[in-house]
Amino acid sequence: MRITLKTMLLIFVVLLLISTTSFAKERLNRPSAVEYYNKLNKKIFSDFDNADINVKEYVQIKDLVGVASKLNETDRRLYERNFKVFVERKFQERDQYVYVFISTKKDSKYKNNKHIIIDSETNKVLVEGKGWSSLK
Structure with a gap:
């Protein structure tokens, strides 16, 4: 025995x-997230010129919500909610790696943001989005 x-x-x-x-x-x-971004076709995604915040991460889907911690409080809450829904939908692929890019910019009237999540194996865009809000 x-x-x-x-x-x-x-x-x-x-x-x-x-x-x-x-x-x-x-x-x-x-490649790292920065290396991948530098090679990425800018028609697919590009940071805002003079952006306030640019986030570039290479993470597993299960760790996606943590990426939002790099943002200010308002954006953090928004992206935590959105990423949490994404993680729940992708429960089967939680260990899969993705590239995540987020860019935010404020001007005198508006706050703009955009993001994209790309599968690291297939290079397919899994999710992308843009938004804006009035500062007044």
Whole structure:
């Protein structure tokens, strides 16, 4: 019985190491969010000129809501809600990696924002959106 238990434990450790290594390798083979953005066709997405905030992240879908923490309070709440809905809809693919880009800009009358989420494997746009609100 001891030999079997030791053997099973050894097999478990080896499988754990293999899966951890493949996970790390997957992450290393992808360009960073900034590298990806720099190569991205700007017709698909580009930051606002003179933007107040630009966010570029490479994350797993399950960690998407945390990206909103890089924004100011109003935008953070908006994106937390939107990203939470997205994560719930993509429950099956929670471990999938995506690129997330957000850009916000205020002028004298309006606050503009836009965002996009792109699948890191297929390069398909999963979600994109634009919005504005009056500052008065």
